[in-house]
Amino acid sequence: MQLGKTSLDVLSTPGHLISMAARAFARLSEARLKSLGFGIGYLPVLVALEEGRAETQRDLARFAKIEQPSMAQMLVRMERDGLIERVPDLADGRMSRISLTDTARTRLPEACVKLFQGNGEAMVGFTDEEVAQLITLLGRLIENLDRLMNE
Template sequence: MTFKKTAFTKTTSAGYLANHMARLFGHGLHRRIQPLGLAPAQFMTLLELWGEDGLTQKQLVERLDVEQATMANTLRRMERDGLITRCPHPDDGRAHQTWLTPTARNLREAATAAAQAQNDHALSDLSEDERGVLLDLMRRVVRTMKDSEDG
């Protein structure tokens, strides 16, 4: 597949636009979940744990594609804030499982509603079909970049 060559600027760079869009999404999400006492890194960690409670730090690092130190700091803050507890893994003495507290479980509805509101706002100028196309294209680009990292 060939692409039409255009001058490389911030408005023609997929990387620049994706990064800019991600920062704007992040700022909007932060404003919406801050009243719940959450930060974006905590929210994305909670999304994983709401889907599967009891994950290890290593599993969270892999699923969220973040640095080990970043995840360790996020989990430490979440434990301090009463969102998670960590217990030794029964089969791996070096690992700890991360478990949601009732406080974190009770935040699920409000936090996901806040994230949905941010998504709805950001995509409000797109039709339903355009939203679907955008999401499909984003998933394909992410998959391509992940595959090239793994290969």
């Protein structure tokens, strides 16, 4: 079967190209974070906890923009790996407050360095202005996609 122009054009759409870039970034990041015991999916949780932006499973799921069951599974793995700890909420015994362990706090700065290094290497050949513009454009794209998903 021969692909027509329309079929080939779909491989040049922003959605397809962004998806390919995201998968490549994820593979690169996973490889760099493996030695620290972090997965790329852990990063939003680690950052939210470190910066005090969330401390419950529900808040973390909202922050990371993933479903509650997926967050629950991730938190189980992170607890098993010694990266988080849970303590019962004194005001609501059904909930737990989640915090980083000393292990996670110690490893997080190195993880950030490795991720920034990987991003820098991936952006070789781009000017600072182009990188800033890409970040702005991707932010707008994400806002549009969030809006579409919430309509």
